[in-house]
Amino acid sequence: RHYRAKLPNSTRTILKSSPDTAWIHSMIFEHKEMLGLVPMVLLLVAIIVVYSQGNSLKNSPVLRRLLLFTVVLALIYVLIVAAEAVLVTKAAPLR
Secondary structure (H helix, E strand, C coil): CCCCCCCCCCHHHHHHHCHHHHHHHHHHHHHHHHHCCHHHHHHHHHHHHHHHHHHHHHHCHHHHHHHHHHHHHHHHHHHHHHHHHHHHHHHCCCC
16 A cells, blocks of 8 residues: 555555544654665765775774764664654554
């Protein structure tokens, strides 16, 4: 089932039909779509740093910590998006 479809049994219609779940449509979906891009950007930056600074990573604990922080932050963003997806699935289960 496609989310954007305006069909009677679509996820969009189910979410918007109840005041208890309408906020999920207006907030969570937009938030989830934007946050989904952040991990890719963070990991791309980490890859560029590793590629450009490859040999000097052994001598730079600060740079290694920064790379670790970037990868962990990307994981946190992925987990947040996954949690939001679970929330939507609980509110409007596929039938």
